[in-house]
Amino acid sequence: xxxxxxxxxxxxxxxxxxxxxxxxxxxxxxxxxxxxxxxxxxxxxxxxxxxxxxxxxxxxxxxxxxxxxxxxxxxxxxxxxxxxxxxxxxxxxxxxxxxxxxxxxxxxxxxxxxxxxxxxxxxxxxxxxxxxxxxxxxxxxxxxxxxxxxxxxxxxxxxxxxxxxxxxxxxxxxxxxxxxxxxxxxxxxxxxxxxxxxxxxxxxxxxxxxxxxxxxxxxxxxxxxxxxxxxxxxxxxxxxxxxxxxxxxxxxxxxxxxxxxxxxxxxxxxxxxxxxxxxxxxxxxxxxxxxxxxxxxxxxxxxxxxxxxxxxxxxxxxxxxxxxxxxxxxxxxxxxxxxxxxxxxxxxxxxxxxxxxxxxxxxxxxxxxxxxxxxxxxxxxxxxxxxxxxxxxxxxxxxxxxxxxxxxxxxxxxxxxxxxxxxxxxxxxxxxxxxxxxxxxxxxxxxxxxxxxxxxxxxxxxxxxxxxxxxxxxxxxxxxxxxxxxxxxxxxxxxxxxxxxxxxxxxxxxxxxxxxxxxxxxxxxxxxxxxxxxxxxxxxxxxxxxxxxxxxxxxxxxxxxxxxx
Amino acid sequence: xxxxxxxxxxxxxxxxxxxxxxxxxxxxxxxxxxxxxxxxxxxxxxxxxxxxxxxxxxxxxxxxxxxxxxxxxxxxxxxxxxxxxxxxxxxxxxxxxxxxxxxxxxxxxxxxxxxxxxxxxxxxxxxxxxxxxxxxxxxxxxxxxxxxxxxxxxxxxxxxxxxxx
Ligand code: SF4
Numbered sequence: 001x002x003x004x005x006x007x008x009x010x011x012x013x014x015x016x017x018x019x020x021x022x023x024x025x026x027x028x029x030x031x032x033x034x035x036x037x038x039x040x041x042x043x044x045x046x047x048x049x050x051x052x053x054x055x056x057x058x059x060x061x062x063x064x065x066x067x068x069x070x071x072x073x074x075x076x077x078x079x080x081x082x083x084x085x086x087x088x089x090x091x092x093x094x095x096x097x098x099x100x101x102x103x104x105x106x107x108x109x110x111x112x113x114x115x116x117x118x119x120x121x122x123x124x125x126x127x128x129x130x131x132x133x134x135x136x137x138x139x140x141x142x143x144x145x146x147x148x149x150x151x152x153x154x155x156x157x158x159x160x161x162x163x164x165x166x167x168x169x170x171x172x173x174x175x176x177x178x179x180x181x182x183x184x185x186x187x188x189x190x191x192x193x194x195x196x197x198x199x200x201x202x203x204x205x206x207x208x209x210x211x212x213x214x215x216x217x218x219x220x221x222x223x224x225x226x227x228x229x230x231x232x233x234x235x236x237x238x239x240x241x242x243x244x245x246x247x248x249x250x251x252x253x254x255x256x257x258x259x260x261x262x263x264x265x266x267x268x269x270x271x272x273x274x275x276x277x278x279x280x281x282x283x284x285x286x287x288x289x290x291x292x293x294x295x296x297x298x299x300x301x302x303x304x305x306x307x308x309x310x311x312x313x314x315x316x317x318x319x320x321x322x323x324x325x326x327x328x329x330x331x332x333x334x335x336x337x338x339x340x341x342x343x344x345x346x347x348x349x350x351x352x353x354x355x356x357x358x359x360x361x362x363x364x365x366x367x368x369x370x371x372x373x374x375x376x377x378x379x380x381x382x383x384x385x386x387x388x389x390x391x392x393x394x395x396x397x398x399x400x401x402x403x404x405x406x407x408x409x410x411x412x413x414x415x416x417x418x419x420x421x422x423x424x425x426x427x428x429x430x431x432x433x434x435x436x437x438x439x440x441x442x443x444x445x446x447x448x449x450x451x452x453x454x455x456x457x458x459x460x461x462x463x464x465x466x467x468x469x470x471x472x473x474x475x476x477x478x479x480x481x482x483x484x485x486x487x488x489x490x491x492x493x494x495x496x497x498x499x500x501x502x503x504x505x506x507x508x509x510x511x512x513x514x515x516x517x518x519x520x521x522x523x524x525x526x527x528x529x530x531x532x533x534x535x536x537x538x539x540x541x542x543x544x545x546x547x548x549x550x551x552x553x554x555x556x557x558x559x560x561x562x563x564x565x
Numbered sequence: 566x567x568x569x570x571x572x573x574x575x576x577x578x579x580x581x582x583x584x585x586x587x588x589x590x591x592x593x594x595x596x597x598x599x600x601x602x603x604x605x606x607x608x609x610x611x612x613x614x615x616x617x618x619x620x621x622x623x624x625x626x627x628x629x630x631x632x633x634x635x636x637x638x639x640x641x642x643x644x645x646x647x648x649x650x651x652x653x654x655x656x657x658x659x660x661x662x663x664x665x666x667x668x669x670x671x672x673x674x675x676x677x678x679x680x681x682x683x684x685x686x687x688x689x690x691x692x693x694x695x696x697x698x699x700x701x702x703x704x705x706x707x708x709x710x711x712x713x714x715x716x717x718x719x720x721x722x723x724x725x726x727x728x729x730x
Contacts, residue, residue: 005730007714007716007726007730010712010714011714011716014711014712014713014714017712018711018712022681035650035679035681038650038651039681121651121653148727151716151726151727152716152717152725153717154715154716155685155713155714155715155716156715156716156717156719157656157684157685157686157688157689157715157717157719158653158656158657158660158685158688158689158717158719159653159656160653160656160685161650161651161652161653161656161682162653227717227725231717235657235660238653238654238656238657239654239657239658243652243654273665277718278718278723278724278725278728279717279718279725281727282727282728285727285728285730288727288730
């Protein structure tokens with residue numbers, strides 16, 4: 001992991017003092033709520049339905065065991081005993097008192113953490129693959145560049161008041177597990193012909209009410225220019241992005257309005273003027289940061305461990321878990337383990353208690369190298385586990401309810417907090433999530449369905465990334481009543497696509513049966529081992545529509561709605 | 566103008582006798598220390614006239630600062646606007662005027678200018694601040710006394726931190 005030096009430490013400590021003063025001025029009335037708002041947002045503090053919510057940054061989803069214990073302490077001492085991991089690899093605490101925030105930030109700063117720029121109209125936490133540095137299919141480790149970007153964007157004075165929030169993701173694997181194409185800037189890192197590090201820069205992606213996948217604006221950018229090029233993109237956006245309408249203020253609208261080529265040209269013109277400057281990254285700086293991500297000292301292990309093999313043969317439950325919840329590691333004899341935070345009815349997706357966090361921290365130290373990751377799917381990852389330890393680890397994870405063997409399956413739902421917490425929500429996404437998880441609790445059925453992502457958002461802001469779920473569910477308000485619209489065909493990764501609406505929206509209680517009809521259609525139409533998304537791509541939406549809306553009234557209603565679109 | 570903070574050679578203080586007037590306040594042609602609108606500057610140039618003495622200009626946040634290139638050497642002051650403190654366009658304008666076009670006169674932040682944004686403004690090259698009138702400039706001065714390390718390069722620190730580490 002990257003270790004803070006005196007500069008990093010001084011910055012986060014100073015920031016705590018600054019915010020302590022701002023909170024005091026807010027409480028005394030010196031600062032109006034309007035003036036305080038962007039200040040608290042830039043420190044991760046939202047006002048939700050019932051209380052303040054504090055979002056803490058987990059830079060590119062990486063945590064040490066000690067840092068996870070700090071999060072556990074915040075959950076137990078300052079909140080109601082749990083935290084919620086988000087799709088952007090952060091964690092949020094839902095029941096926070098304003099007066100206590102400076103103390104929480106102090107606790108974070110003392111452990112090289114912060115909540116800076118986890119919200120507000122600025123550059124947010126840089127995200128990447130949960131398996132960075134260890135994935136079998138990785139080209140190279142994207143974390144050094146992610147950390148360099150984190151530093152560059154932190155309190156960058158020119159870009160603290162952008163038209164709207166700005167999200168950057170970087171990936172360097174064959175599959176892209178960072179949803180790169182849904183970001184304002186998406187970076188694909190790879191090696192050129194002579195081994196040099198290059199980047200493809202994608203710009204103008206984002207979900208929300210106008211979902212757009214980003215497009216390539218620069219191919220083969222040498223890594224030394226990652227900061228100058230990002231600066232050029234942000235300067236163009238800061239100057240020309242719309243500020244008159246919140247819903248048209250993301251960079252995707254600017255890119256769309258100009259056209260991606262014209263936008264790229266504008267950026268290129270700006271970049272030409274700054275690329276040969278002191279902002280060009282140095283080899284020395286890259287090496288300084290990369291040293292923090294040097295691989296740990298792995299043991300030389302055989303590819304196959306006899307004891308592990310024996311357990312696999314003996315315990316089918318264990319086998320099921322290994323099949324779904326572990327990932328190939330680039331070092332022989334090791335695996336990465338995914339801790340499913342989706343047990344079903346007992347906890348909402350992404351919610352983890354302080355006790356669970358403490359145990360996970362202990363397990364990371366006992367079986368791994370003391371490191372934990374957070375994934376885009378809101379799960380936790382132990383990146384470096386010897387295969388021979390998988391069995392005892394599985395036993396322990398089972399005890400703390402983090403071993404549901406459903407990673408990548410229907411019940412591994414990505415869900416936003418929805419109306420139970422969020423002030424912007426139209427609907428409560430969590431009860432629907434739970435109803436689906438309860439309806440499809442049969443693990444054999446789930447495994448038979450195979451790879452299938454289901455994402456749900458409580459409103460058009462799309463925090464649950466419903467557009468890029470194979471099945472997406474969006475909560476909408478119709479005359480004060482909650483309805484849920486279903487899309488299919490969305491996907492993240494290298495073959496990203498946006499889902500399409502299949503028809504009229506459902507009442508909450510109708511959703512599980514509608515999903516069931518959708519799944520039955522898939523089972524009837526699929527060929528061999530074809531995953532859900534491929535069946536959708538092959539046969540299109542109509543066969544699914546027919547099955548989900550079987551009655552004539554439904555069909556008529558559907559026609560009406562289509563005509564009115 | 567009232568409620569002004571200036572920074573000279575790194576030292577900031579409240580100015581009680583600031584001589585400048587805003588566009589539209591007093592536009593007699595022979596008056597020193599006027600800030601004129603860009604429209605007026607362009608109109609005067611069109612008619613072949615020149616403002617005498619010390620003068621400044623105010624840009625709209627939409628304006629491309631390179632429009633001022635012909636006047637940069639003779640302008641004493643450029644005012645950049647913050648219609649709302651959350652509108653950050655003037656940060657980029659300031660950066661360009663200083664770092665790219667080499668403007669050396671006074672760069673003044675006007676509009677919704679508040680204590681908690683001053684440090685970022687200073688980094689981007691602002692050297693004076695017209696604090697919003699309902700706020701005390703003395704109080705706002707504290708906004709420039711904060712510890713404000715940044716990583717990226719800026720007008721205040723042309724070398725990014727990684728070159729100095
Ligand atoms: S999608 Fe809507 S309801 Fe869900 S967290 Fe985002 S803003 Fe709130």
